[in-house]
Amino acid sequence: MRRRRSLTRRGAGALVAALLCVIGANLVAAPILLYIGVLLALLTGFSALMAWLPRRTGTVSRQVSTDLLTVSETSRVSIRFALRSLRVPHALWHDVLPDAVSGDAGGEYPPQSGQLGYRITGVRRGVWPIGPLVLRTVDPFGLAQREQEFGETRTVTVVPEVFALEPLAVRVGAAGGTAHTSSTRLGQGADNLSPRFYLPGDSMRRIHWRATAHRGQLMVRQEEEESSPDAIVVLDRSAERWDRPGDDADAAFEAAVSLCASSAVHLADEGYGVDVIDSAGVLLGTLRGHEDDRDALLVALALIAPRGDHRDVATLIGGAPPGPLVYITGRLTEDDAASLRTAGAAAGILLATGPEQGAAEAATRNGWSFAPLGDDVAAAWADALPERIGVGDVPG
Known part of the structure; x- marks a missing residue:
C-alpha cells in the first residue's frame, strides 16, 4: 500500500512565510519576525504529525451492478470499505477511474448512509482497472494533508454498444431463419414433399396416392432437404x-x-x-x-x-x-x-x-x-x- 504525505498550499505558504520571517529578522534586526517564523514552522510540523501519524489500515471490496458495461450504459459501483483506525477520521474519499469510464467517484467519509458508492458510464470499450480507493485527510489547521490508498484494483469490461436494427425484408433460407438454422433435415410434412414418377426399386410405402390419382401414373413421395443457411x-x-x-x-x-x-x-x-x-x-x-x-x-x-x-x-x-x-x-x-x-x-x-x-x-x-x-x-x-x-x- 503506497502512502503519499504532503503539505497543502496553505501549509507550503506557511513554510515559505516562516523562512522569509527568519531572513527578514536577520536583515532588519527584528526579533519579533524570528519568533513568528519559528512559530509558523512549528505549527506546520505539528499539523503534519497530526495528519499522518495515526496508523490506518483497511480492506476494500467492490461490486459492479452489471457484469459487462456497455458503451454509454450507466452502472452502479458499490464499495465496502473496512477501515481500522484509533478514531474515525473526517476525510474525503475517491476511487481512481480510468478515462474509459466516467463518473463522480468520491464523497465525504464517513458517509451518512454508511455505504460508499457511485455511478459510472462506459466511454470506451476495453478492460479497465478501477481503484485503488484514496482517503484524503487534512489537519484542523488545513496545513498538512495525507492521501492513503486502500485495496486493490478491480477490472471492469466495457463492451461495444448494441443498437436495435431494422429486420431483413425477406428472410434467407427455406426455413426462414428458424432456431434450427444450422441443421439440415429431411422434411416430414406435406410442405416439403414433392411427388416424382415411380422408379423400379422404390418402396410401395412411399407411393403418393393423391398425386397418382391426379396424374394417372404411379407417383412416389420425394423428401426434399430443407435447410436454412447460417x-x-x-x-x-x-x-x-x-x-x-x-x-x-x-x-x-x-x-x-x-x-x-x-x-x-x-x-x-x-x-x-x-x-x-x-x-x-x-x-x-x-x-x-x-x-x-x-x-x-x-x-x-x-x-x-x-x-x-x-x-x-x-x-x-x-x-x-x-x-x-x-x-x-x-x-x-x-x-x-x-x-x-x-x-x-x-x-x-x-x-x-x-x-x-x-x-x-x-x-x-x-x-x-x-x-x-x-x-x-x-x-x-x-x-x-x-x-x-x-x-x-x-x-x-
Whole structure:
C-alpha cells in the first residue's frame, strides 16, 4: 500500500512565510519576525504529525451492478470499505477511474448512509482497472494533508454498444431463419414433399396416392432437404483499412465494431445461427441462442483492434455459402470493391466507413447491397438492407 504525505498550499505558504520571517529578522534586526517564523514552522510540523501519524489500515471490496458495461450504459459501483483506525477520521474519499469510464467517484467519509458508492458510464470499450480507493485527510489547521490508498484494483469490461436494427425484408433460407438454422433435415410434412414418377426399386410405402390419382401414373413421395443457411458477419480489421491505433479511439473503427456486434445479435434474434469472424478467418464468436454466447462475443469485441491482413471471402467462408453475409470494412477503394465477392451468399450486405469514389458502384456490380457507415450505425444498416433478400442470382 503506497502512502503519499504532503503539505497543502496553505501549509507550503506557511513554510515559505516562516523562512522569509527568519531572513527578514536577520536583515532588519527584528526579533519579533524570528519568533513568528519559528512559530509558523512549528505549527506546520505539528499539523503534519497530526495528519499522518495515526496508523490506518483497511480492506476494500467492490461490486459492479452489471457484469459487462456497455458503451454509454450507466452502472452502479458499490464499495465496502473496512477501515481500522484509533478514531474515525473526517476525510474525503475517491476511487481512481480510468478515462474509459466516467463518473463522480468520491464523497465525504464517513458517509451518512454508511455505504460508499457511485455511478459510472462506459466511454470506451476495453478492460479497465478501477481503484485503488484514496482517503484524503487534512489537519484542523488545513496545513498538512495525507492521501492513503486502500485495496486493490478491480477490472471492469466495457463492451461495444448494441443498437436495435431494422429486420431483413425477406428472410434467407427455406426455413426462414428458424432456431434450427444450422441443421439440415429431411422434411416430414406435406410442405416439403414433392411427388416424382415411380422408379423400379422404390418402396410401395412411399407411393403418393393423391398425386397418382391426379396424374394417372404411379407417383412416389420425394423428401426434399430443407435447410436454412447460417449467417456470417465479417469484421475486416486488417491494418491497411484503418488508421494506426493511438491513445484516442478511432471513431470509424468503433462504429464498425459496434455494427459488428449489433448485426450479429440482430441476426441471432431473427433466428439465424451466426458466426462472427475477422478478415483473417479468426473466429470471434458464435451465436446459437445462448446468452453466454452473446456475452463471449461482446467480450471478444471489447478487446479487438486493427491488425493483420485480410483474406478472400470465399476462403473465409469455406464450405457451403451462407444465407446473409455481412461484411464490415474501413477504407475501400474501387479496386478493393471490384475484387470483393459475395462467395455465393444468398444476401451480401457490405458496409464501409471510408468508401472512395467508385467503390459503391463496384460493390453493387458484384452483388453486394452497399452503404457507407458513419456515426449512426442503425441508419447505415437500414440503408444497406436490400429491397428483397434471397431473390435472383447473386454473383459468386
